[in-house]
Amino acid sequence: MRQAIRPALSWLLALLLLPAWGLTAHAQSQARPEEHVVKRTILALYDRQSEETIRLSRVGSYATMPLHQLGLKVVYHNIRDPLPTPETIPGLRGVVTWFGGEVPEPLAYLRWATALLEQGIPFAVLGDTGTTGAPVEQQDRFLRHLGLEATGDFRLLTYDMALSQGEAGMIGYERAPMRPYPSYTVFRQGDAGATLYLAAKGGEGADHPLVIIGENGGFAGAGYEYYFDPEIVRGRWIIDPFAFFSRIFRVDGLPRPDATTLAGRRIYFSHVDGDGWRNISRVPGFRDRESGATWALFKKAWEPYPDLPVTVAPIAAELDTKYFASADDLELARELFALPHIEAATHTYSHPFVWRFFRHYNAQKEQELEVKAGRAPSTEGNRWDRMMASFNLTPQDRYLISEGTAADEHPVMRAFANVPWSLENEIAGSARQIEEVLPAGKKVALVQWSGDTSPFPKAVRETRAAGMTNMNGGDPRFDPEYPSVLFVSGLAFTGNGIVQPYAQASNENTYTNLWSERYYGLRYLAATLRNTERPRRLKPFNLYYHNYSGEFPESLEAVVSILDLARRSEIAPIEASRYAAIVDGFQSTRIVAIGGQDGGSVWRIENRGALNTIRFDDAAFQAVDFGRSAGVIGQRHYQGSLYVALDPVAKAPVVALAAIDRTDIPPAADRPYLIEARWPLRALQPGAAGAVTAEARGYGTGAFTWRVEPGRSYAIHVLAGEDEVWRGRATADAAGRLAFTVDADGLRWLRLELSPEAAGTSDSAS
Template sequence: MRRIATAVAAALALGLLLPWAMPATAASAPPAAAAFRQEVPRTILALVDLREEDTIRLSRIHTMVELPLNHLGLSVVYWNVADGLPDLSRYPGLRGVVTWFAGEPFADAAAYIDWVGRAMDRGVRFAVLGQPGVRLERGGRPVPLALANRFFARFGLRDDDGFSDLTYRSKPALADGTIGFERTLSGVLPGYPLFRKTDARVSSHLVMRRADDPASDSHLVVTGPAGGLAAEGYDRYFDAEYNRRQWIVDPFAFFRNAFATDDLPKPDVTTLSGRRIYFSHIDGDGWRNVTEVTPHAAKRVLSADMVRIAAIEPFPDLPVTVAPIVGDLDPTWNGTPQSVEAAKTLFALPQVEPASHTWTHPFQWIFFKDYSRQKEAPFLDRDGTYRPTKSDDHAAETAGEVSDIGRYAVPRAYLQQPFDLDQEIGGALDYFTRLAPAGKRAVLVQWSGDTSPFEDALAAVRKTGGVNMNGGDARFDADFPSITGLPPVGLPVGTERQIYAAGSNENTYTDLWTNRFYGYRNLVNTMRHAGAPIRLKPFNVYYHMYSGQKAASLNALVSVLTAARATELAPVAASIYARIAEGFYTARFEPLEGGRRWRVRDRGALNTLRFDRASATAVDFTRSTGVLGQRHSQGSLYVALDPAVAEPVVALAEIDRADRDPPAPVPYLVEGRWAFSALAGEGTGEGAGFRVAATGYGEGAMVWRVPRPGPWTITAERDGAVLWTGSATADDDGRLALTVPLSGIDPLILRLRPILRPSGGAAG
């Protein structure tokens, strides 16, 4: 598929430059001359104890803390304290440390307290939730109070060795806006320690008082110069009966204060061209199921064809990435000519990107970490093939979660041949690339089964030049009423990284495909809550091919796509989102002279930065390079970077008004449905316009802010041929809204120029 990078290359081939960008002296300064400080630290080291939490994937920090930290622009790495204390010299970009212990992880608490002190002395901030790990040593031996207070003093607190275990007479003496984020303090409250505040620089967010006695005040949630601390039971609420977690503390406010992130440029994976990103991907499970939808059932139409007919062909403006399982297609495994033809027909559609859901569909990835054929022997019948448990009409259900998720009768769906990791990853990508039309390449691996790949599997994807995605099961709705149902951007697995999907598939809405087959229509609630009042996730429509089997599930899917079509979005292929997510982790920021100015390095495909609490802030284009545009939304400033500029410079300035697009001496993008690159000026004087490369799905709705109000002419070209010419009028504030009535799947060059009066002035 031709993607965003194609448009960039086309624009660069035309030699598009930026004559207006900034003064020549600043633009030509070498990077070494501009940099005078080290890079902005944005790494948070999470200390976990994998003796009490089985895996990082299920840890409190990963499932609850990492999403807010990602939103604040921070990348998280993990260290298991069962292996000792980490060497902080291994983390040159370290901004802070976060802990959330449930027990006593340290055999030598004094060594840990000394380690924390040395880290804080070098400017590393700490955020401590739950048990601090300094009251008892491993095995239950008490830590001397004087020693523990060396730790608490770093947070401006002193433990007076008191504890309120009967809280019926306790109530908040102070609870600011940081408290009560998803659940208020109500009912029977947990017991709490008696913390006195000893440092006036520390802000108290929750102070509990017993029996209206000020002498009993205990400061349970605080932030300050060293970081922050939230006492156990007052950080989050946990309902064991329903396995429901909700934040008491506002994690965005708490970590923002603890790690001082206000002026940190935040690489944003939710937004492109000023709009919320949309992407959709389909796992191939159920590919060969025969649909029950009338009248197609009588013709024995495959579910894959039914999805194409009802949910892909009618939505040419919404891209979708389709990932079959080779075992469902290849006739030497369990494929048929009909299942192969279904894939070829899908891949030929312009809006479809080919991808892979693996070769044999592993259900339990860890089973194959140290694989031997002997391990699979109990699952093989006499001829070494998998024993289907369904009728012929639904045989493909054995190749997906539809039949085995949560119980997994076998380690993978197809066992005819020994497991081969190279075949599973690179071989499957090559197979689907050969099925696709020339110019389309399968690069995305969508993890199957438990979506828990081991390190070598992730490395195999990277070595092919591909990207990976799946897992996370994002839900934020009435059944999952908390941001804790939303996963972070990804998961570190050894030295590799798994990228999570941004939405959950229909399995979680249909009780693992056993009932409520209409349930996927509720995806819109998660997408709405994950988009406002703060944008936490892109709009992701993720499902399986067996959604084409039943009328209820197919109708639910179409309703979701219809809702997405009616929303202001910037659609991209799923592999593009995966590369954007990778860019979140690699992006680096180098502070430059002049204040509030940064050079952006190693961002990959990520082309949006966000600045929070920025309603009175705008891009200073005279001190910036490689900036496409800006847009204020939800109190934040979203800055669009030019993909054609490898190391853009972003500078900020204060503005007087926040109720209109900020003025600028150059044209800039406010928002658009397409992706743009290589913005450049054309012409000189009053008639000067600009041109930009563009690519995307559906018609190109967009808004530009231009220096000259009045009428403008727009042309769209491809390969030197003019395909469309139109006009639009910029209002008195220079806001130019227009729609190019073409598909942008194949890259276009747009040229915009003001229309002048014959006398030389702009037309009125």
């Protein structure tokens, strides 16, 4: 599913990213003396010669998610490109490396790395240091920051080796080191103050550090940071990556932009790629219908779940009468998108399989590939031949992308090569085509990447220019087949100067061996959803699949099983385009510590876009100080973390924390605040004597829990303009929890009014 090896980024890439990073630089130049911009950027080095792409490198695949979880941004740089300076990467907090051998020009690299370390920029070194061929004295200037000292030795045979563990809590996160122990480079502990977590017992009585954290960095040796079996492409962490990176980059106590939670609840979103729009279905009742797979989903998975929004992304060529669309196809699309909880996206116009081919498009080359694959029309412009060649569009077509691994296979680059290629047409043009079947007021807001989901930078920039967000790739899984957070991808791909938000769950392809078996496989998404929620929330609740999931009864039932799970879960449902915008906000967020350095108690949150949750970890005994805060809607303690809900209308909210002495009840405050809600809020206004108003919008019924004065009764009024759409009463419990559910249509912004009642007024929960 994912392989090990490599990431990229050069000083030129740093210049390309300056528009995004420049915000931080501008903030630093504007910050007052008593303010400090929190640095959030981690530079991830990789070797492109040994690792095929950034996306499949170890830092790109395995290290990025824990770093994102800690609230840090990641940029990548190929070690073979000119090394960047901190000035080209504003906000640089640290560097992570995960080399598989010697770096080119190790002396030049050591000088560069040591200069950064001496400026206080820590290094997290996993695997090889990449510098063992350099003179020992040059290595030691670098290694002493990690708590190490070079010996120049290497231990190949480990059959008689014993391990010793130091401070607890770092080793054995998902598995312990097991015999036969890997060979290792022999280091000595070079700093008595360094924290040693794992060592090999040396024959001379001295321990050889294998995992250690020093004054300004840390090291986890190759084979002792994680276990990986290349035969089955599976692995598990040996070190705790969250603790390892947190301690090295010193992020304890810092606010963390959070893309998993909204209004105190786990985010839910669902998106559907349009592959299989016109496919036949074997589901009873839909077998004889044109586009039966889509009809089956429409009637069984979409229409019956108006409380769960779904973003559906057709391939535009299948809604274009110049190519494949029939009148029935267009009518189906109009009926589908008329449902208010269905958002429209685009899965491109012609469904490219291999995006890199189109970076420098060659029409003649594509035609040759089509002829070899037997897909070229027998007569120029023969629409019928083309349609029959690709009618049942499923992942099976992707076997044709194997670059000719079998004598009778030939690669094709996209599903519908009779559509003239143009990048503008694939992005903005596909949106225009799909919008022809949308009801008034709806627009296409999201591009869902097709094929290998690895668009070249210009393609991603084209989505931004067209005013859309973008998503796909990543394919995270965490279940018995992929039993590790190693296979939980980060929030986005951020290499090559772009931000490409990833899907936050894998689709049915990885569960069904590319739609060739186990058509019920998407049921096992439930395991990933469970494992990425406990013991720590790593991901939102994302249901991601294709139109061809309507082909078989068991595949359709698998989709419905996850929808039913969502209904049983405490979630905040939103549209997929909104989630992609939240990930964009994670990247752009700027945090300013007020009145102190990192670890202070007051922060201003800027440039956060659609992101409206800030998380503090290990914060059970901390709470929002509403008297010193601004633009904060509410707070909730969960899993030892404090989730702070920000008001979307607040441009630069301020979050101040104070100590509390109880963790069993919601913290007291001098004003009502939101604990959690299914409908996210905005424009909250506290009133006199405990009154509060806000605007709310969401899917399903509006469940809310507020913290108010214990035992206080409230009248609740919900208005659409001047019209009252719901009213009720509720009384807070002894801990101050005021819970009620608004039974009304929340698809438009409604005004929520909470008015405290006089003592003695009769009340009833509604």
